[in-house]
Amino acid sequence: MVKRIITMTVNNRPGVLNRITGLFTKRHYNIESITVGHTESEGISRMTFVVNVDDERIAEQITKQLNKQIDVLKVVDITDQAIIVRELALIKVAVTPATRGEIYTLIEPFRAAIVDVARDSLVVQVTGEPEKIDALIDLLKPYGLKEVARTGTTAFPRGSQRASSTNKSLFII
C-alpha cells in the first residue's frame, strides 16, 4: 500500500463532496482522511485527500477520475512534491494533581497548547505532521485518553520546489 496526498479545487456547490466521496466508493478507493474548506476565491473550495492505494496506476486513475467531475477544477497528486503537511488534534487527557505538571512538561517540545482545563482533565491542542501527532498521542496514552479529535491532513506545495523533486506530470496531454 502506498499513501498518496491529493489536493484539488472544486466549485462550492451542493452535493459536490457527495460526488467525490461517491466516486471513491464506486471505484473502491480507500480514503484515509478528507479535509475541506474555503479558498481565497469565493465559491471555490479546496479539498485534501489522503488515500491508500496498491500502486501508482491506481493513484493515476484516481486523479483522472476526479478530473472528469464537472465541478472539479484542478486535481494534483502532490505526494512527490516538496509540501507542507499539517493536521490539528484535540486530545482530552485524564489528570490528577500529581500528573498535571508532568503533562505540561511533556507537551512542551511538541509546541502543543493547553486549551481547556478541568478538575480531572486537560485538553491539549497540537498541530503538525500526522506522525508528530501520533507520537504525542502515544506519549499521553498512559495517563488515560478520554477523547481524541483529529482534523485529517491538509497539505500545500511549498513556494519553491527543490530541483530534485520535479513535479511528476501526467504522462499524457
Place this chain on the structure above:
Amino acid sequence: MAANMKVKERVAKKQTLCGALMLIEALKAENVKVIFGYPGGAVLPIYDKLYESGVFHVLTRHEQGAIHAAEGYARISGKPGVVIATSGPGATNIVTGLTDAMMDSIPLVVFTGQVASNVIGSDAFQEADVLGITMPITKHSYQVRDVHELPKIIKEAFHIATTGRPGPVLIDIPKDMSVAEAEFDYEQEVQLPGYQPTTRPNHLQIRKLVEAVSQAKRPVILAGAGVLHANAHEQLKQYAEQQHIPVIHTLLGLGGFPADHPLFLGMAGMHGTYTANMALYECDLLINIGARFDDRVTGNLAHFAPKATVAHIDIDPAEIGKNVPTKIPIVGDAKEALIQLIEQNGKRPDVSEWLNKLNEWKREYPLMYKREPGVLKPQRLIEMIHEYTNGEAVVTTDVGQHQMWVAQYYKFKHPHRWVTSGGLGTMGFGLPAAIGAQLAQPEATVISIVGDGGFQMTLQELSVIQELNLPIKIVIVNNQALGMVRQWQEIFYEKRYSHSLIPNQPDFVRLAEAYGIKAMRATTEEEAEYVLKEALVTNAPVLLDFHVHPGENVYPMVAPGKGLHEMVGVKW
C-alpha cells in the same frame, strides 16, 4: 433591417417566463425534434405547458421505455435524447436507462420532476433523492434551486451531454420551479472551467504512433464506439487502407468498418471470431481507437495482447491505462487523430506475412453452426434477416444469445445502424430502443431482435408502436429460455437449469394482436423465409415469433477467466 430583426429576436428571447415554458423554449432552441416521457404530479406544470407547445412528445407506457427509446434515438440520430419523468417512482424507473447510457456513452438530457422546494427532505409523497441516487450513473446532474438559473443549467446540460465523451445529464426540477418566473436568456455562453475536454491530439504522440506503425510486423486496430461517436468511420477506412492494418471491432463499434472489407477480422472478445481474438493475442502493435478494453473484450488481462505495444486513442483520458498498460497514449477525438495519422502518411509496414496468416485463420476457423432439416437455427435466422435486408437495416437488440448471434451474423456495412446495450447488458432494451431509432430515421427498415425473456420486460411499448404506426419489425428469437443463462448453466453448472427454462411463454402472436399489431409465427426455415419476406413488405409494425432450436449455444466462446487464445468451440 436584418440587424433590427436580430435585436427583436434577442429581446423576444429575454422575456419573462415560468420554468415550464423556459424548458420548452430551451428544447426549441436546442432544435429537439422529439421527447420521450411520462407525466405525473411533480411535472404537471411542465405537461400543462407542453399541451399547446407543438413539441412532439411520445408517451411511452413505462419510464424505462422512455429512456431506452431516447437512447435508441440518440444512437441513430447522433443528437441527444430527451426524457421527462415525474418525481419519485418516475425518476427511479429511469435509473436502469441512465446507467445504460452512462456505460455506453449515449448523450441524454433527462428532466425529472421533484416535490416542491419547501417539502424536499420531509419524505413527501413521491419524493426520492434523485440527485443522490443518480450521481454515480450520470455524467453530471443538477437540481434547480432558483428559477433564474434554469436556462443556464439546461444550456450546460446539453453541452455536457454532447461534447467530450458523451453521456447522460439529469436536471431535477422541483414543482415550484416550473411555476416560478424569471427572465429567459438562452443566448449566454457556456462557461465551465472544470470541463474542457481535449479533442486535439498531441502531435508528438501521433508521431510516436506513426513510428511504431512503420516498424510493426503484426499491427492491428481495435475500433470501438468512439469511432462512431466521432463520426470517424470514413477516416478509419482510409487509414486502415493507407497503412494496410487489419481492423477488429468491439460489440458497440460494429458498423464503423464495413464487415465485408478484406481487412475486417470480425468482433473481438468472449464471442468474437477466432481470427480477431488470435490477432489480438499475436499482434505486435495494438491500436485501440475509442474502445475501453472492457473485460468482455479482453478476457483475462494477464494474457491480453502479450506481445504488443499498445497505443490508445480516446477522448476520455481516464480510459487510457485503466485496464491495459499503454505505451502510446493519445487523448483526443478519434476523427481528429485519424485525420492527423492519414496526413502523416507514414511508412507503410510490411504486413504481407501477417495478412496471409490472418486470411488462413479466416478460412480455417470461420463462424460455424450446423443446419438441420426441419429445425430453425437462430444463427440461420439472423443470416436470413441479413440477406433479406441486404445488410442495410437498423437493428436493435436486447442482451443475451440473440444479441451475440446478431453481432456475429448480421454483417453491418454502414455506421449508425446498430443499437444494442453493451456495457450494462440491459434486458428489455431492444424494443423501446427501436421506437427511438425509427423516429430518428422514419424511412429506414428498423428490426428489433429480442429474446423471449427480454421482450417481456418492456413489451408494454407495443402500445406506442401501434399508436404511432411505426413500421418496426419485431423479431422474437424464442427458445423458451433465458438462453445465455441456460448456456452458462449447461457449461459451468452441470446442466442444473435453475430458473432459466420458461416452457409456458405466452402466445406472442395473440399478444401482439391484442395490441393491434399484425403477428406471425415460424418454426422452420421455410416458414421463417415466408414470414420474414411478408413482414418486410408490410408498411406497418409486424411481430414475428420464431421458435428456434432451444438447445443452441453461442460459439466460439472465451470462458470467464481465460485468455482470448483459449477460446473453445472454434472447430467441430
